[in-house]
Amino acid sequence: MEAYPSELLLIVFVAMLAPLLAELPRGFRLPVVVIEIVLGIMIGPHVLHLASPVGMVDTLGQLGLTFLLFMVGLEINVDKVRGRPLSLALGGWFLSFILATICMFFFNAIGLIQAPPMLAAVALSTTALGVLGPILRDRGELDSEFGKYMVAAAAAGEFCPLLVISLLVIPTHSTLVHTLFIVTFIIIALAAANVALNMRSLRAIERLAHTMQSSGQLPVRICLVLQVLFVVLASKFGLNIVMGAFAAGMVVGLASKGEGGELLRHKLDAIGYGFLIPIFFIVAGMKFEVSALWTGPLAPIQVTLLLGLLVLVRGIPVILYRQALAPEEQVPFALYSATGLPLIVVISEIGVSSGLMRSDRAAILVGAGMISVLLLPFLAVKLRGKLLLPW
Template structure:
């Protein structure tokens, strides 16, 4: 216990330092989440060994992941993405999953990437909406046409893999019972969403406004309760807890949409992006074993190949966006879509704990996911013409 105050102080300092560095005048301004991951790598046990992602630190990191998925669900505006953006996103993700499955079976057969094909394919088809949402918001692109299609595609790349790993890759119950639990959870989420939409009476809104400015902070506490309730429900049903957090965010977003909920959104933003979410990215960096990049003779080749496959697999759906995206938007769209880390880490951990994936194979997969977060958003921003490199 004595080590935690100093480690927490260090993490708090790093969390403060990342946005400060991002605001420094520079030719190549990095997204805050990238800086958080990099600084986490530096202070972690595989570099300076100043802090370890275990005990209280690890717990805060897990809470940060849950809150990240909660905020992702909260920020999805279904009125904006429904229709063509959502249908293209779902079709594009299924196309990505198909392409990833074929690629991973091929590379598994020839022995170049020896990981369970389905497990690796699901990992390659993910998109880290939790990473992209703050970047797009900071760039002022969330409300643009590009941002709308990007959020829809990222939501499909987040929610689709969650369903797959919850149904097929988490052996908490037999297949039929597990499927029933999954359907039950989805029904409960839809019922909760319907209640949230119908509970927006003038009296309820007035109570929320009044208590939001008091020490009771009732609306904030209700949101936290709802998040914990869905996370606990998902865990009880044998589903991954991030699915519960994601569902809680979507329900909350429906309940507080509009100008009436703007103050509450700001308060949740402050809790999430000001406290818990930066800790998740810092802890994720601390967990990154840099030596995995050269742990075996083929490791660098495998990581580079997986990075290329991430872009290829998540770039395949661009064939569906011929008239929706301008030519100069397509490559940034592919790089943004190929950015994945949280679900890649979760899928790798599930593979290792279930015995389906060797730890060294998981490390290679996580290394590719980590590098995608470090490289792809920067490349996407560069291609969008939002920044210049120092040598330009």
């Protein structure tokens, strides 16, 4: 227990240092989340061994992951992404998944990438909306036309893999019972969304506003209860907890739209991006086994191949956006779409814990996802040209 205060002090110091480093001269700037991951790798047990992702540190990292998906769901404007952006996103993800499945069966058959093909295909078809959200937000692109299509594509890259995992990979009951659990969870989520819409029409958030400046903070506490409730329900129904957090965020987002919920969103924003979410990215860096990149003779080749497959699998759907995006936006869109880490980590952990994947194979997959987060958003930002907002 005596080691925890110093480790936590180091982690929160790194969280404070990351945005300061992001203010370096324009030619060297990286997204804050990338810097947090790199600093996490540096202080973790696989490099400097200054801190370990265990105990309280690991718990805070898990809380950060759920709050990250909660904030992603909160920030999605359903009114903006529905219609063409959503239909293109779903079609693009389905194309990605089919292509990833074919590729993984092929490489598994020739022995170059030895991992369960369906499990690896789901991992390759993910997009890290939780990583891209802060980047697009910091650049002022979240509400732009490009951002609208990007958020829809990334949301499909988060939600669809979670749904496939829940249906095919990790059922803890019979297929019929598990399907009934999923349907029940969806019904509960839709019912909560309907209540949220009615609350917005009745301006319930405004009625609770008088507690926002007091120690009660009732609306904030209601949001936290809702988040934990959905996470627990998802866990009990055999779904991944991040799906519960994502659904809770969308429900809160529906209830808090408009000026009445602006203060509430600011407070949730401060809890998430000011405290828990940076810890998740730092802890994710601490867990990354750097040595896995060179433990075997084929490891560097496998990581490079998987990174290339990420770009190919999630980049190919850009052909569907030829009429929606300008030519100069299409390559950055493909690179952003190929950025994946949180769900790759989750899927790898599921594979290892279920005995479907060896830990060294999982490290290779996570390594490719880690490099995608470190490299692809940086390249996309560079290709996007002049920043829309000063960093």
